[in-house]
Amino acid sequence: MPRKKFEPGHDVEHLSILDEKGKLDSRLEPEIDDELLLKMHRTMLFSRRFDEALLKWQRQGRIGTFAPVSGQEAAQVGSAAVLEEEDWMVPAFREFAAAVWRGTPPVGLLLYTAGYNEGGAIPEEQHDLPIAIPVASQLVHAVGIAYGIKYREREQVVLTYFGDGATSEGDFHEAMNMAAVFSTPIVFVCQNNQWAISVPREKQARSRTLAQRALAYGMPGIQVDGNDLLAVYVATQEAVERARAGKGPTLIECVTYRLSVHTTADDPGKYRSEKEVKKWEKRDPIPRFQNYLGNKNLLSKDEIEKLEKEIKEEIQGVWHETEKQMERLGDPMDMFEYVFHEMPPYLEEQRDAYAEFLKERKENHDG
Amino acid sequence: MPRKKFEPGHDVEHLSILDEKGKLDSRLEPEIDDELLLKMHRTMLFSRRFDEALLKWQRQGRIGTFAPVSGQEAAQVGSAAVLEEEDWMVPAFREFAAAVWRGTPPVGLLLYTAGYNEGGAIPEEQHDLPIAIPVASQLVHAVGIAYGIKYREREQVVLTYFGDGATSEGDFHEAMNMAAVFSTPIVFVCQNNQWAISVPREKQARSRTLAQRALAYGMPGIQVDGNDLLAVYVATQEAVERARAGKGPTLIECVTYRLSVHTTADDPGKYRSEKEVKKWEKRDPIPRFQNYLGNKNLLSKDEIEKLEKEIKEEIQGVWHETEKQMERLGDPMDMFEYVFHEMPPYLEEQRDAYAEFLKERKENHDG
Amino acid sequence: MADLTMVEAINLALRQEMENDDRVLVLGEDVGVDGGVFRVTDGLIDEFGEERSIDTPVAEAGIVGMSIGMAIYGLRPVCEMQFSGFSYFAFHQVEGHAARMRWRSRGRYGIPMVIRMPYGGGVHALEHHSESREVIYAHTPGLKMVIPSGPRSARALLVSAIRDPDPVIFFESKLMYRSLREEVPDDEETLPIGESRVVREGSDLTMISYGAMLHRTLEAAEKLSEDDGVEPEVVDLLTISPLDDRKFTDSVRKTGRVVVVHEAPRSFGPAGEIMARINERSFYYLEAPVERVTGFDVHVPYFAREQAYLPDVDRIVYGARKALNA
Amino acid sequence: MADLTMVEAINLALRQEMENDDRVLVLGEDVGVDGGVFRVTDGLIDEFGEERSIDTPVAEAGIVGMSIGMAIYGLRPVCEMQFSGFSYFAFHQVEGHAARMRWRSRGRYGIPMVIRMPYGGGVHALEHHSESREVIYAHTPGLKMVIPSGPRSARALLVSAIRDPDPVIFFESKLMYRSLREEVPDDEETLPIGESRVVREGSDLTMISYGAMLHRTLEAAEKLSEDDGVEPEVVDLLTISPLDDRKFTDSVRKTGRVVVVHEAPRSFGPAGEIMARINERSFYYLEAPVERVTGFDVHVPYFAREQAYLPDVDRIVYGARKALNA
């Protein structure tokens, strides 16, 4: 036995249930009740349309930059839908679909996108973290929350999102390793959307899959078709069950695609071909799932049309409500708030001096 | 194929050639010429005795703290010996045996340990980096050097050392990933000495081996008996050849043991048992290798004794030479040197002001 | 009352807070079984178990990041960076999240955590083990930055830091860990974060310092009193941020002459802010330029020369005389 | 001579230095195929190939760390942090190694590298994309810290930074990237690192600034001249560390009144050091307290309010008048 092969202790699997041609592997098909199926569909569709609206408003100069979700709706909704309300969701910066599923008011998302700190507020009953922009940095928070759950012997689990690019950051590694070492109830959902801004997945890592990174931590890893909501749902369900049963963390790689720009500051024409985008458009998770629901007689063409109209109106409503709120917001004095629980004297002083300046300026202007 | 196992692309092997009982697997025995074998032995023995001397001097208050190498000599010498002079060696902080092999003057090591910056100098012809104390931080430098080699199309390789604890740091991850992505000529040698100060290997990582962390990067990984100089040598040779042939990086996990304290500030009695230490003393790489050389009729008991005496004298010589140098060193003004290539005006000013202060103090004292 | 070293006093604070409040836990490299490389957390694992006295992998960003998550979950983590020189591995977590989470979430998630770390020179340590870079933290909005000057203040301030609803960076002078003892009450004692104090009264010169350098400053004050017949007033900052400028403003307005002492490098160092505040609040009271006696703008030399780097009593006296005689 | 934006001017510097010296290469996230998220490295990959215009994984510590290794090997890497707000992921590499390697190796391994990064507010960016924390670098021994104030100085200083034998942190104002143009000579031009300059002469007030805020300061100076009939002298620091205090010392000794303007947070900010130097060199020339007009000690608010955070012309004028009328 001097030169022998060593088994890493876990297999890396690939899972697909509803393929891009719409073919269903019925042996693997999960049992999900109709209401939930329809709600998942609606959330995906809403997210797509909201994305499109945001893009339009951004191009019109009405809001700032944001990171579109288009193409990744199944990866987000299929995983978030497994969570209970009491569970925790720790997003990166592209998880608008997951946020909507979890109950974040779209008005908040829009306010955030329009540059108002007020948009970052998380409703009191929601166990979600705010957007985390520094790549991979949120993963360690998720592990800390999961540690807390374990310490308090609660039934909750944590689910955290990140991209393919994030798997290159040191924080990803430390989070995965510590999650495994402390055997915490957490599910790591990597949305491998093939691109980290302009850098393709193959230049991000040499490993065949991102899922196999789990082996480094003695953790199970699974790669799923991330545009297949059923596969995402099943893999997440298994991982959540494992976590809830005290069996520790899992890494899920959802193979998906960012159909839109990285953010509105980005020009994908610089680095990827239309052909590639076209290829992935054929794998779009939404029509695929609609087709599935159609085959199950849960959703007709007409109903989709009705839903589209409903969503359109809803989004218009979101805009109007946000506009109204924006009129009330914008007091610059707000910037001194929430830095500390109690404002320390030096900040009060800065605030007062600034208020004094504004007053004088106004007086000079008016006078 | 919807639910299928995914092959990570590489196997993780375990290699042992000369086991702790002295049993040799002659099919795997490398061909190493006698001179090299004896030089490796001498370096291991010198390092052990130097370590013991340092510990003694430290306890006598003659030098400061340091990180003893005892127990890890085979892991270091067996790997460093594969390198050519033109190759690069990037150490952590415990690589005194590797440094001695590479030609670092022991006087320098001792000066460093005695708190003199002069001890950190690397001889001009030596392609080694100085000691890096922040855990795992040196690995990314090694990758940069390896990138430079590739860019310049040179035949060199880089070998870098680190511990089991280091594999938990983000920098380890970023280095491994980038080394693989850029397919650089580098060998990662992890000395898994079972402890990161007081934290045992099992609390550092949940994976069965550290070698399997290579799979996360699409890189070959191998675990070797790190107290078996022959196994270390063979694994390193394979990895160096692979690197030199342009086939990219390798991770080698040397399973070894820190027989002594973490540093002289440490009390292992707090966290590990004498029994464990005793177990590992039986696996001591030096007697094992002496036994092997004895069986090959390359080294007799008498010769070992002679060598021990020679080394003892050499170490005394090192002390005397260092003492002499220390008398000449210690000018505080040296602290302003080497911060920049050219001293900027504000530093000149600080230096001059300090010199003025020292002058006045001396005058007051003398006067 | 017990006569405690700083190590013992900090240990007492941790132990009592852990006893009082099961949300409090400690984590870091070697803080559990080993009791910390300086023994600051010694025995906590025996009393509170390994779930509350957590040995972590070697991963500073992970330690701070996990602590942030714990704080969000409602715990009160006290994490340790083994040396302040390694805290930079986690700076993106501190700056990017610990300092911002309350603000980002509009008050939903405060981060009541303490990051303890030994700082400063003078103990013959290796490279990276002797730095004093409080400015990096003090300049970061959303953080509090505390540097006690002895066992009693360390204990009282640490208790306050643990109870503080916001993240506190807590520097502990290695040089003082075992070199002095103070009476520390057995019962609870706190000191408010954000308040400095006058530790020696005088009318001729204001000396401002904190941490390990406070003691050299006090010695220098005595020397000035004995040798030069001047009576310096000495202010111990205790908190670096929020910086309490009331005490030293009062003092400067009285004395008109100031020396600021710290071991951090000079340029863009803490004295800069103190001098700015003096300029803003006491400009018309100043009779001479403020002197600063600081570490130099170099890396702390290896230990054979580190005392040359650190302000010593003579250098402080020299600086004080400049301020007095200008 | 060409009329260039700052993006184009920096691109020119990189291109010419890469043409002149095959040791120079650029690396970072999206700097290759994409040409950088601000297009600063646009086209370099076409001219110099992907081995010299390197798209890296998302790994800041790796980028800086690899650059250190490259510099040790004899190359001259120019690496990019996509935004200064993410440079903290690499701060341990900068502080622990880039700044120390020459010193640690007794001169054997200098680190001739440049770390470029966009800094500052005003472009409607997301959180973490608008900070100005030059102090963190300026306070670190062994680093140089440069902030140009326009296309021409950016080009000339970047060439000097690339040729500098020591590590240089190079902040580029996003606000200026495309908002102004300057004539930039086609032929090589350098500016010495560590030298500030007077960009407007005057005798009544010294205004000290740099980077994007310099332009608001200049506007404020014009306004003061027009409205109040005072002639401010304006100093553009250009280099933050080593800080050149000669120009502003001369100016302060002439005017006796000073305002310092920066967008970094106020406390422990750059103005502190400048005020300390003024205190040390020009104490007896000062006629009024030095005023500082700075960012506040808060996180840069999201963009609906970010202009309130940034010093604007009115706020600078307001501060200047305080200095003038005190």
Ligand SMILES: Cc1ncc(C[n+]2csc(CCOP(=O)(O)OP(=O)(O)O)c2C)c(N)n1
């Ligand atoms: C630490 C850090 N570095 C750089 C950036 C700039 N940046 C924003 S998104 C991104 C790429 C992330 O790629 P990935 O993780 O795949 O997520 P995706 O954008 O594809 O959803 C980069 C480099 C950042 N936000 N944080």
Ligand SMILES: Cc1ncc(C[n+]2csc(CCOP(=O)(O)OP(=O)(O)O)c2C)c(N)n1
């Ligand atoms: C970044 C960093 N964190 C913490 C330390 C303190 N420290 C020194 S050695 C060590 C353990 C390292 O363990 P390992 O990598 O296994 O190396 P070994 O000491 O066993 O050789 C720690 C935590 C450090 N030097 N650097």
Ligand SMILES: [Mg+2]
């Ligand atoms: Mg991606």
Ligand SMILES: [Mg+2]
């Ligand atoms: Mg170890």
